[in-house]
Amino acid sequence: MRPGRRSDAAATILLIDRDPAAGRAMAANLAGCLLAEPVIEECRNGRAAAEKLRGRDYDIVLMDLSSLDDLAPTTEEAVARLAKIAEGALLIALSGGASVSAAVAAMRAGAHDFVAKPISGTGFAARIGELAHRHGKARALTIDARPGAITADFAGFVGASTQMQYVYEQIGRIAPSSAPVFITGESGTGKEVCAEALHSKGPRAERRFVAVNCAAIPRDLMETELFGAARGAYTGSVEDRKGAAELADGGTLFLDEIGEMDLSLQSKLLRFLQTGALTRVSEADTRQVDVRVICATNRNPMQMITEKRFREDLFYRLHVLPIHLPPLRQRPADIMVLGQHFLARFAREEHKRFSGFSPEAADSLIAREWPGNVRQLQNLVRRLVVMFDGGEISAEMVSAADIESRSYSPTPIAEPAPAPRRTTVLPMWQQEQRIIEDAILSFGGNIALAAAALELSPSTIYRKRQAWAEMAGAKGAA
Numbered sequence: 001m002r003p004g005r006r007s008d009a010a011a012t013i014l015l016i017d018r019d020p021a022a023g024r025a026m027a028a029n030l031a032g033c034l035l036a037e038p039v040i041e042e043c044r045n046g047r048a049a050a051e052k053l054r055g056r057d058y059d060i061v062l063m064d065l066s067s068l069d070d071l072a073p074t075t076e077e078a079v080a081r082l083a084k085i086a087e088g089a090l091l092i093a094l095s096g097g098a099s100v101s102a103a104v105a106a107m108r109a110g111a112h113d114f115v116a117k118p119i120s121g122t123g124f125a126a127r128i129g130e131l132a133h134r135h136g137k138a139r140a141l142t143i144d145a146r147p148g149a150i151t152a153d154f155a156g157f158v159g160a161s162t163q164m165q166y167v168y169e170q171i172g173r174i175a176p177s178s179a180p181v182f183i184t185g186e187s188g189t190g191k192e193v194c195a196e197a198l199h200s201k202g203p204r205a206e207r208r209f210v211a212v213n214c215a216a217i218p219r220d221l222m223e224t225e226l227f228g229a230a231r232g233a234y235t236g237s238v239e240d241r242k243g244a245a246e247l248a249d250g251g252t253l254f255l256d257e258i259g260e261m262d263l264s265l266q267s268k269l270l271r272f273l274q275t276g277a278l279t280r281v282s283e284a285d286t287r288q289v290d291v292r293v294i295c296a297t298n299r300n301p302m303q304m305i306t307e308k309r310f311r312e313d314l315f316y317r318l319h320v321l322p323i324h325l326p327p328l329r330q331r332p333a334d335i336m337v338l339g340q341h342f343l344a345r346f347a348r349e350e351h352k353r354f355s356g357f358s359p360e361a362a363d364s365l366i367a368r369e370w371p372g373n374v375r376q377l378q379n380l381v382r383r384l385v386v387m388f389d390g391g392e393i394s395a396e397m398v399s400a401a402d403i404e405s406r407s408y409s410p411t412p413i414a415e416p417a418p419a420p421r422r423t424t425v426l427p428m429w430q431q432e433q434r435i436i437e438d439a440i441l442s443f444g445g446n447i448a449l450a451a452a453a454l455e456l457s458p459s460t461i462y463r464k465r466q467a468w469a470e471m472a473g474a475k476g477a478a
């Protein structure tokens, strides 16, 4: 057993794969990424698996769908049989191709998730970690957060979950473009970190990154802040002033809390995006600039459009490349990775020595809801480092330092009530379809990730999509 591992929390994994090499590679990947040394058993076909499952309980069953054909005539029946015997285990179907019908069959028969091969070690382990967390097996399967265990850093971002791997991939893909980016996510999920990563990974990295927080600047000063002002535009302005858009020429303009921008300024921003030309306040001339615009909001943009607080045409101008940052509670695999990262950083700053978190402290951090997301976790770790002298962080120390969650209101702050307005109300199924399709879109078509974010099972999404297609077919035929 590797040092620091706990045999009492070890996960038991049954791997069914007729290819011994694939099985061994996956077992090694998993063993390298789980905090507690897993007990991994292998078998080559469905019958052998059924026998093993009758003999003992397993936490996870990984089943390659093409290795089950000796158990039943169809994949669905074979999975259903194993699911019945392996009651209580996390059942993950693996397949050589991303076949939707195989995924649907496996999920319908009782699998908890479906993963297409080839499988990357870290991403797969993180996904298992998340599933395990959802199914109450978080302790045994926590991803190893010790340095060197996984690659978890990306341009200022720390996080090893599948969701964050997907975000890194998106950033890498869209950083070279000049098209606008629209970042959504709850407060504290890292939207500004994301904007900076897009800038630093792109061709504009050598030029300026200028951030404007639309919620922090008084409305009457916002236009000057954004587009600048000519001398004498307001009392006391004795010289010309450049705005953020001009300062960011050649670089990136980040508009945080875009939903707070005044409607009249939204029209000016739209014109600027269409023409690339800006006009300073109290000046007749226009100036041409070249900026990449990234904006962010922690509100639901569709709702703001419905409430007429956000221009729909501006939204579609900005919503060219969307990125969604999931809340921390939906990516438990990141919690200890971030916790260790902040602990090392703040200990260095405070010249103290901390060895890490005890297993109980880690359990208590993973079990929290984190309404303030990464910012809240960061604050808690900073407080721990300041309050204590060093050594291992215990669960008692965590609860002593956790003043934030004691005072944190679990109910979200209510948004101001919109003026009553009669709007077109779509049928429930169409609203549901829009929400689900939007989520799939913001995860680049990845149904498993969209399902995780919506807290649904992927099979529910497959089922609903089938029902919508049938409904549309029936309407077309009528």
Ligand SMILES: Nc1ncnc2c1ncn2[C@@H]1O[C@H](COP(=O)(O)OP(=O)(O)OP(=O)(O)O)[C@@H](O)[C@H]1O
Pocket: 156, 157, 158, 159, 185, 186, 187, 188, 189, 190, 191, 192, 193, 194, 256, 297, 298, 338, 374, 375, 378
């Ligand atoms: N994945 C991450 N890795 C490291 N630090 C992070 C990560 N996500 C967020 N942070 C840190 O958490 C804090 C909050 O992040 P950030 O300001 O980017 O969030 P935000 O989503 O823009 O919040 P808000 O909507 O309140 O402006 C920052 O100090 C940031 O450095």
